[in-house]
Amino acid sequence: MSTFWSAYIFALTGITILGLVALIFLTRRMPGSSDPEETTGHSFDGIEEYNKPMPKWWLNMFWITIFFGIGYLAWYGIGNYKGLGNWSSAGQLAAETAAHEERYGEIFERFAQIPVEELKDNPQAVRMGQQIFINNCALCHGQTAQGYYGFPNLTDDDWLYGGSGEQIKTSLIQGRRGQMPAWKDTLGSTGVAAVTEYVLELSGNEHNAELAANGEVIYSQMCSACHGPDGTGNIALGAPNLTDNIWLYDNPELDLKQDITLTLNNGRAGNMPAWEDILGSEKVHLLAGYVYSLSHGAR
Numbered sequence: 697m698s699t700f701w702s703a704y705i706f707a708l709t710g711i712t713i714l715g716l717v718a719l720i721f722l723t724r725r726m727p728g729s730s731d732p733e734e735t736t737g738h739s740f741d742g743i744e745e746y747n748k749p750m751p752k753w754w755l756n757m758f759w760i761t762i763f764f765g766i767g768y769l770a771w772y773g774i775g776n777y778k779g780l781g782n783w784s785s786a787g788q789l790a791a792e793t794a795a796h797e798e799r800y801g802e803i804f805e806r807f808a809q810i811p812v813e814e815l816k817d818n819p820q821a822v823r824m825g826q827q828i829f830i831n832n833c834a835l836c837h838g839q840t841a842q843g844y845y846g847f848p849n850l851t852d853d854d855w856l857y858g859g860s861g862e863q864i865k866t867s868l869i870q871g872r873r874g875q876m877p878a879w880k881d882t883l884g885s886t887g888v889a890a891v892t893e894y895v896l897e898l899s900g901n902e903h904n905a906e907l908a909a910n911g912e913v914i915y916s917q918m919c920s921a922c923h924g925p926d927g928t929g930n931i932a933l934g935a936p937n938l939t940d941n942i943w944l945y946d947n948p949e950l951d952l953k954q955d956i957t958l959t960l961n962n963g964r965a966g967n968m969p970a971w972e973d974i975l976g977s978e979k980v981h982l983l984a985g986y987v988y989s990l991s992h993g994a995r
C-alpha cells in the first residue's frame with residue numbers, strides 16, 4: 697500500500713475513534729448532577745421526555761467496544777503498520793501453503809514417477825485426480841466429465857487429440873484450440889446443404905443421396921485435408937472423426953442436420969485452456985491419469 701493511502705486510513709480511523717470518544721463525553725450526563733425532573737424539551741402529543749443519564753453498564757459497553765477496537769488494531773495492524781501480532785492474510789496463506797506442500801508434496805512427487813496410464817490402478821491417485829478435476833475442469837466438462845455442447849466427453853474413449861496417456865497430458869499442458877473455418881462465403885448455401893448431406897451419409901444418418909453425391913465432391917476438395925479422405929479425422933489438428941456419429945456440437949435444442957449446417961456456415965473454435973502454469977506439472981500428471989482412467993475402467 698502506498699504511504700499516502702496508509703496515512704489516509706490511519707487518519708480516518710483515528711478521527712472516527714476520537715469522534716466516538718467525544719460523542720460519549722458530550723452526551724454523558726452524570727447522575728445527580730442537576731435537576732432529576734429536567735426534560736430534554738422534546739414533546740410528542742403532550743408526552744415529554746426526561747433527560748436521564750444512560751445506565752452505567754450501557755455506557756461501559758461503549759468504552760469496552762472502543763478499547764477492544766484499539767486493541768484489535770494494535771494487534772492486527774492497520775495500513776502499513778504490521779501490528780504486534782505480526783499477522784497478515786498473505787502470511788497466513790504462505791504458512792498454510794507450506795504446511796499443505798509438506799503434507800502432500802511427497803505424495804504428488806511419488807505419483808509423478810508413475811506413468812500416466814498406470815495411475816488408474818492406484819485408488820488414491822484416482823481420488824486425488826478427481827478432486828482436482830472437480831475443482832478445475834467440471835465447470836466445462838461436467839462433474840462426471842460427460843461433456844456438454846462444445847465441450848468434449850472425456851469418458852467415451854473418442855478423442856479429438858488422441859487418447860494415450862501422453863496425448864492427454866499434452867492436451868492439458870499446452871491447451872488445445874480447434875480451428876474449423878467458416879464455409880458460408882466459399883460454398884454458398886447450396887454448397888453447404890450438399891456437404892451437410894454428405895456428412896450425414898458419412899456418419900450413417902438419414903440423408904438425401906443426390907445432394908450427398910455433390911457434397912462428396914466438395915468434401916474431397918475442401919475438407920479431406922483436415923478430416924481425412926475417409927472422414928476419420930486428424931488428431932494433429934483436432935479435426936473430429938465425422939464417421940462415428942459422436943458429435944462435439946450437438947445442441948440438444950436442434951436436430952443434427954441443423955447443428956452440422958451451423959458448424960459449416962459459421963465455423964467453430966473450441967478452446968481448451970493450458971494448465972501447466974496454473975496447476976503445476978505434478979497435478980497435471982495426476983489429472984491426466986484420472987482422465988485416462990475414465991475411459992479405461994479404473995480399478
Ligand code: HEC
Binds near residue numbers: 829833858874875
Ligand atoms: C473453459 C472451459 C474448459 C475447461 C475449464 C477445461 N476444458 Fe478441457 N476442453 C475444453 C474444450 C472446449 C475442449 C475441446 C477443444 C477443441 O474443441 O478443440 C477441451 C478439450 C479437452 C481434452 C481433449 C479431449 C480430446 O478429445 O482430445 C482433454 C483431455 C481435456 N479437455 C481435459 C480437461 C481437464 C483435465 C481440465 C481441467 C484441468 C479441463 N479440460 C478444463 C474446455 C475446457
Ligand code: HEC
Binds near residue numbers: 874959966
Ligand atoms: C483447417 C482444417 C479443417 C477444414 C479444412 C475443415 N475442418 Fe471441419 N473441423 C476442423 C476442426 C479442428 C474441428 C473441431 C472444431 C472445434 O474443436 O471447435 C472441425 C469440426 C467440424 C465439424 C463438427 C464435428 C462435431 O463433432 O461436432 C464438422 C461437421 C466439420 N468440421 C465438417 C467439415 C466439413 C464438411 C468441411 C469441408 C467443407 C470441414 N469440416 C473442413 C477442421 C477443419
